[in-house]
Every structure is written in C-alpha cells, then in structure tokens.
Amino acid sequence: MTILEAQPAPGGAADAIGAEPQEGRRPRLMRGSIPHSLMLNRFPGLGTISLVSLAFLYVPMLIVMAFSFNGGNQALIWQGFSLRWYARVFTDASIISATKVSLQVAAIATVASTVLAVLYVLAMDRLSRAGSAISTTILAAPIVVPEVVMGVATLAFIRLIGLAPGFVPLVLAHTSFCVPFAMMNIRACYAGLNPAYFESAADLGATHWTVIRRIMLPLLMPGIISGALLAFVVSMDDFMISNFLASAGSTTLPIYIFGLIRKGVNPSVNVVATLLLILAVVVTTATTLLTRRQAKK
Amino acid sequence: MTGPVSAGGGAKRGLGRLRRRPGGRRGPVRPGQLGVAFATPAILVGLVFTLGPVIVIAVFSFLSQPETGGGVVYQFSAEAYRHFLFQEDFVGNTNLDLRYLRSFGLSAFQALATTAVCIGLAFPIALWMTTKTSRVQNLLVLVVTIPFWTNLLVRTYAWILLLSDRGAANAVLEAVGLAPRQLLYNSGATLVGLIYTFLPFAILPIYSALAGFDFSLAEAAYDLGARKSGVIRRVIWPAAAGGVMSAVALCFVPAFGAFVQPVLLGGGKVLMVGNLIAAQYGEARNWPFGAALSVIILVLTLLGAFALLRLAKRSSQKVSLAI
Numbered sequence: 001m002t003i004l005e006a007q008p009a010p011g012g013a014a015d016a017i018g019a020e021p022q023e024g025r026r027p028r029l030m031r032g033s034i035p036h037s038l039m040l041n042r043f044p045g046l047g048t049i050s051l052v053s054l055a056f057l058y059v060p061m062l063i064v065m066a067f068s069f070n071g072g073n074q075a076l077i078w079q080g081f082s083l084r085w086y087a088r089v090f091t092d093a094s095i096i097s098a099t100k101v102s103l104q105v106a107a108i109a110t111v112a113s114t115v116l117a118v119l120y121v122l123a124m125d126r127l128s129r130a131g132s133a134i135s136t137t138i139l140a141a142p143i144v145v146p147e148v149v150m151g152v153a154t155l156a157f158i159r160l161i162g163l164a165p166g167f168v169p170l171v172l173a174h175t176s177f178c179v180p181f182a183m184m185n186i187r188a189c190y191a192g193l194n195p196a197y198f199e200s201a202a203d204l205g206a207t208h209w210t211v212i213r214r215i216m217l218p219l220l221m222p223g224i225i226s227g228a229l230l231a232f233v234v235s236m237d238d239f240m241i242s243n244f245l246a247s248a249g250s251t252t253l254p255i256y257i258f259g260l261i262r263k264g265v266n267p268s269v270n271v272v273a274t275l276l277l278i279l280a281v282v283v284t285t286a287t288t289l290l291t292r293r294q295a296k297k
Numbered sequence: 298m299t300g301p302v303s304a305g306g307g308a309k310r311g312l313g314r315l316r317r318r319p320g321g322r323r324g325p326v327r328p329g330q331l332g333v334a335f336a337t338p339a340i341l342v343g344l345v346f347t348l349g350p351v352i353v354i355a356v357f358s359f360l361s362q363p364e365t366g367g368g369v370v371y372q373f374s375a376e377a378y379r380h381f382l383f384q385e386d387f388v389g390n391t392n393l394d395l396r397y398l399r400s401f402g403l404s405a406f407q408a409l410a411t412t413a414v415c416i417g418l419a420f421p422i423a424l425w426m427t428t429k430t431s432r433v434q435n436l437l438v439l440v441v442t443i444p445f446w447t448n449l450l451v452r453t454y455a456w457i458l459l460l461s462d463r464g465a466a467n468a469v470l471e472a473v474g475l476a477p478r479q480l481l482y483n484s485g486a487t488l489v490g491l492i493y494t495f496l497p498f499a500i501l502p503i504y505s506a507l508a509g510f511d512f513s514l515a516e517a518a519y520d521l522g523a524r525k526s527g528v529i530r531r532v533i534w535p536a537a538a539g540g541v542m543s544a545v546a547l548c549f550v551p552a553f554g555a556f557v558q559p560v561l562l563g564g565g566k567v568l569m570v571g572n573l574i575a576a577q578y579g580e581a582r583n584w585p586f587g588a589a590l591s592v593i594i595l596v597l598t599l600l601g602a603f604a605l606l607r608l609a610k611r612s613s614q615k616v617s618l619a620i
Contacts (some may be wrong), residue, residue, distance in 0.1 A: 050425040053418050057444050057496060060455035063465055067458065076463045120339035122331040135336065138343040144546075145351070146554025146598065148571040149591040152578050153350035156357050156588065159368065176346035179339055198329030208328065216329040230446070237448040240556060244578060254450055261454050261561055265461055273451040280447040288439050 061277055068270035076265055089271040098256035105167070105242075105252060106235035109174035110182070114228040116175070117183040121190050122216065142177040147240035150177070155244040166247040173241055178231035185230065185291060189223025226287035233283045237276070351595070358588035367582040377589035397573065397590075404569040407484070407559075408552035411491040412499075415548045416541060419499035423540070424533065426500075427507045438504065445497040453561050456490050457481060460562075482564025490558035495551065499544040506540025507533070538612065542605055550598050570594055 071082030089095055120139075124132060142150060158169045197219065201211045217224075239254035246255055253272070260266050326332050358377050360369040384394035426437045444452065459465050460480040467477040480486060510533070518528045556571035563569075570590060577587025 046421050046425040046428070049418065050422045053422055053496065054440060056493070057441075060459050060493070061444070061447070061452070064451070064455045064458055076458065076461065116339040116342060119331060119335040122329070123333055123336035125330060126326065126333040127336060135340045135343070138348055139339065141343070141347045141351075144550060144598070144602070145347075146551060146571065146594055148554045148556050148574050149354070149594055150347075150350065152574055152587055152591055153354040154346070155578060156584065157346075157350035157353045160353055172346060176342050179342060183339075193329075195327070195329070198327065202328035206328075208326070211328045212331070233446050237446075237450075239450055244575075254448065257454075258450055258557075258561075261450060261457065265458055265464075269454055270458075273448070273454055276448040276451050281443055284439065284443045284446050288435075288442065292435065 064270055065274045065277065067267075068274040070267060070270070073267070085267045085271045089268050089275075092268065094256060095253070095268070095272065098251050098253045101167070101170075101246075101250050102236055102253040105170050105174050106232050108171050109178050109235045110228050110232045112171075112175040113178035113182045113231045114186075114224060116179050117186050117227060117231075118217075118220070118224060120179075121183065121186050121220075122212070124187075139180050139183065142180060151241040151244040154241060158245065164247065165245050165250075167250045169245045170242055170250055170252070173245055174235045174238065177238070177241065178235055181234045182227040182231040185227040185287065186220060186223040188291065189220055189226075193219055222290040222293060226290040229283045229287050233280060236279065354588045354591050357585055358592045360585050360588075362583055362585050367578065367584050369584050374585070377583075377585035380583075380586050381589060381593070400568050400570055400573050401593075403484075403567070404553050404555075404571070407488055407491060407555070407567075407569060408549050410488055411495055411552040412545055412548040414492050415495050415499035416503075416544055418496060419503050419544060420537065420541065422500050423503035423507050423537065424529075426504050427510060427512075434508070438501075441497050441500050441504070445501065449494060449557055450561075452494060453490050453557055456486065456493060456562055460486055460489075481562065482566060484563060484567045486562040487555075487559050487567045487569075490562040491552050491555060494558065495548040498547040498551075502543035502547065503537055503540040506537050506543075510536045539609065542609055546602060546605055549601070553598070554594055 067076070067078070068085060069081050069083065070078055071084060072079030120135075124135075127135060154169070154173050155165070158165065158173075163169050193216075197215055198211050201215050202208075206214070237254060238252075239258055242252050243255055243258070246252060253276075257269055257272055260269050357369050359373055359375065361372045361374040361376065363370050381397050382394060383391050385391050422441075426434055426441075429437065457464075461467075462477065462479065462481075464480075466480055470477055514536075515528050515532050518532045523531070554571045554574075555569055556575055559567040559569045559572055565572075574587050574590045574594070577583045577590065581587075
C-alpha cells in the first residue's frame, strides 16, 4: 500500500504534481497496524460497550424502518409485509405539499449557502487574523446557539424588519444556518490543495479567473458537492427554527410530521421517517466517499 | 467562541483548519484565490441573520409587553427579568416564584445527565474505534456519522415507537415476565431521547482527538510498568481531553435548550427551558419574557463556553465548539 501510494498515479500530469510527499502519510499507516491486537487485549470490555452502544444507536431506527412495511392499520402491530402505507404517503396531499415546501426551501438555501461558502473560502486567506477569527465565530454561531433561542430570535428579527412569517423568512434563515455546514467540507478540501497547481497555471499564462474556473473549482468540487449535500440535509431536517418562521401556507415536512408525531404513533410517519433516514444514509455515505477520495489524491 | 475546529473524520472535517498562506492581506491576490470583498457576502449573511436576531432578542428582553397578543411595546422595562424570579399576587404583593427557576434546574439536570452518560459511553467507544485498522475506523466513523445527520424528529419518533404502551420495550418486559408499564411521557423517556440524540455529538470530537494518537506511547507506558488504569488515566485521557471538552460543550448546550425531546417523549409534563421559551412565543404570548429567558440561556452558554476555553488554555488543550 505504501509503495502504491508513493508512486505518482499514472493518471497524468496533474496527478503527478499532486503526489504528496510520502512522509506525511506514514503515521497514519502505523496507527492502524501496531496497536490493533495489543489494545484489544489490554482494554477488555471496550468492544462490548461499543457494540452495545452502536446497537443502541441503530436498533430504534431499524424498528421504524421495519414497521414502515407493515400492512396493518396499527402502527405497532405487525400484520404482514405491505407497501400500502408507502402508497398512502405518496398520495397524501398534505405530505406532498409539505415536502414540496421543504424541497423548495432546501434547494434555494443549499445553492445560496454553497455559493456564499465557496466565495468565503476562496477569499478567507486574505482576511486579517482578527477578521478571520470574528467571521469564523459569527459563521459558526448557529451551531453553538441553542436552536430554540435562534428560532425565537429570528422570529423577532423578521417581525422587526417588517416581514411576516412565510416562505421568504424560511429561505433567508435556512440559507444563514446552512452556511457553516456547507463550509465545513469546502474548507477542509481547500486546505488539502497544493498551491503549486494555481501558481503553475498562472506561470503558464492562465488569467486569474481561468485559474479559478478551470483549476480551483474542479479541484474543490468534492468539497463543494459534499458541502452542498450536508446543507441540503440540514435544511430538510430543520424543525425548530422553521417552526417559528413558517406560516400556514409554508408548512415544511418536519413541521408537518411533528404535528403527526405529537398525536402518537402513526403508520404514515413510519414511512416518512424511513425515507428521511434513507436520505441521511445516502448523503452521509456520499459525502464520506467524496472526502475520502479527495484525501487519497 | 470557536477555536480551531477539529471534530470527526470523514464528513465532519473541521470548519477551522485554516491554512495560512504567505502573502496575507497586503500582497497581491494569489492565483486561485479571490479578493477579500468576496468573503463579505457570507459574513454579511451571518451578521444580519445570526448576530442580528441575537441583538434583537437582547433588546426585546428589556421592552414591555402589549396589553393583548404577542409582540413588544417600545418602552423600557425590566419586568421580564423580574417575572423570572418574582410573581405579583392579586393584592399586589411580590413573592418569590420558583417555577421558572425549577425549569432551569430541570434543564440543567437533564443536560448534565445527558452529557455525563454520553461522555461515559463516548470515551470507550472512541478509544475502541482508534484500536481498529484504518479501514474499519473509516467505516465506524461513517456508522457514527449517519445518526448524526438523521432527522431529529425521526430519531425521537423511533423512541416513541419503542416505548409506547404496545411497543417493543413493553413486549420485552412481558416476555421476561414483568408487567407492562407506561414508559413514555416522563422525564426518563426524555433523558433517553436526549442521550440518543447527543451520543454521536460526543463520540466524534473525542474520536478525532484520539485518532492521531500514537499508541507507542501507551506501549512505552506499559514497558515502564504502568497498569491499564494508569495508561488510560495518564496517557490516553490527556490526549483525549481536548476532544472531551468539545464533546461536553456539544452535548450540554443543545441538551440544555432542548425542545423536541421533552415535548414528544416527556409528553408536555417535562417542562424544560426550551419549552418555556417556545411557549412565550406561542400560547403564553409574552415576547419580552421569552426574550429574557433566551438571553439568560445565551449568557449561561457563553459563560460556560468561556470557562471551558479558559480551562482548555490552562491545560493547553485545543478545544473547538463547533462541529
């Protein structure tokens, strides 16, 4: 593996330039190989705790998935495999319209926050030290401030600037809290790029925008895509902030299912929950693969 | 408030691994980069839609309540903060009112218990993960990350399904010969929901702190005669401490302000601060009081974060409060 990775990939000039010095990778290999057998013997019980905890994380969700295929009218009594609740959900007008609102908000917020994040990342090295500290804090604040507080604060703010709850405030708020999530992977991807690419392109006569368009953006693409995917999931999932900002006509999917869940178990919720779960699995796997492929380059 | 950010491998690679290149602000724009003006839209959005609302809520907390309905009247008043501790009875006497303080106490208890259990589980899990081959580690990070990105309502709903009267948990109880009981709609169910929500938040930063750990240090400690407990306490724990501090912040802060779990799993009987705040903007229609509660939470959060950063600085740990 070491030999393979140390050789420049036969993929062409760009790859050859990009081959990182192999020293940087060595500790990573050692970490996996040495302690493996040793640690497991020496810390008994770790494996049990971990596996039980992972089961704790997954079993409840697997039960929801299983019950989404239940044929009966009761959410909790198994009456044979059936897709009837899927059919019911896919034809349920309220669920469809709530999903539409969620998708529209998420689509706009994803594009907007990703564009903002890319521009910020490409320019952030030029911020002064204080400027970058302040802006990092502001941009990361939505992650740290309790969501309820962010929700009521945004509602108060929206009212103050003369907007009524509805679609526009939803889009604005979602864009804002998606920026840090979109930025995480773009920033990580950017940090892994070799500046030599851009300098050689410039030396070879590429104009500033050509360097950005033809070299920077393509290299940044795995980060951009995974950042956009995460922003999309965060927007699709948000309940707390949306709950304060939505109006009757702009009920998002999480708000709608919160109403259903509040009344107790419900076979339709099993189906919607399963679909949202699949979304999380797909997006998380895709982002992980994208970032990992980039790390290997 | 956020230091360099370094939680989780894989998808959760940090916000803050900022690589400073030569040139800085004064040099010409380097190839592939953009001028500083292009950073402003993102900062502006953050300023307007994050800082703006926080400032508004701080101002609202010092305004008065209108006679009827929600909103505020632009007249200075500290009534909202007084309302937090005191209550006026119908003859005009002011009495100490502990209801709201109790909500804070309950929130603090729930958040502390959540944090303690999550860290207690996350540390061994993170340690276990680092003992695996890197391929398995990557897979495990993915396994921990998936719940992290799964809809909060879905994750909470899963527990309603499990704990409801005819749910799986009662079926298990019956199978082992115990009488089924009401498991849902109490503070225990709320706590389980909170732990379930925040466990991945605890695992990822601790794992990322330990992921670079050189286990030959542990071997050396063994060779020098340390026992298992000594190695964990004096070699591995210090390496994980920064991650543990991040994990504490990432569990405690959102758990303290939790809304969804107390409503859905506590069934409205468990009144945490988050519910109290939301109620002021819903049924209770007392915006200034809701704003005051928010400010109190925010100040407590900031103080906590500040104390954590001080502590981290003293023990020269790198702590990040963002994912």
